[in-house]
Amino acid sequence: NLLVKMDDEVKAMEAQYEEMITTFPEFKQTIDRMKELELKSDPESNKEFVTLYRESCASVMKFHNENEALKYRKEQTTTTSLKVPTTHDGDFDVTVEVYTPKNLEKETKRAAYV
Numbered sequence: 001n002l003l004v005k006m007d008d009e010v011k012a013m014e015a016q017y018e019e020m021i022t023t024f025p026e027f028k029q030t031i032d033r034m035k036e037l038e039l040k041s042d043p044e045s046n047k048e049f050v051t052l053y054r055e056s057c058a059s060v061m062k063f064h065n066e067n068e069a070l071k072y073r074k075e076q077t078t079t080t081s082l083k084v085p086t087t088h089d090g091d092f093d094v095t096v097e098v099y100t101p102k103n104l105e106k107e108t109k110r111a112a113y114v
Helices: 008-023 025-036 043-065 068-075
Strands: 077-086 094-100
Touching: 008 025, 008 043, 008 068, 025 043, 043 068, 068 077
Parallel strands: none
Antiparallel strands: 077 094
């Protein structure tokens, strides 16, 4: 079993996100519309889904980029990447980002988010 412990800053960010969902009905409408579009497979629905997805990603990224706790954590982390070969949908490599806490960079056995 994995034990998850959230810092107070992360809890505050989660509360902010929940407030955003309840405070902005248009955000909830967008999420609901995307759920509807997921069940369709025609070109117009796919195009609308991608448009809504991109718009929602932009607003979520803005929210994350303005969060002081996340800015601090990013400064405390080193980002590298590795390539993972795959053949499930053709033969190619997938680039995967690896996030390592700076205080563990020199360790050979260390935690990382992949």
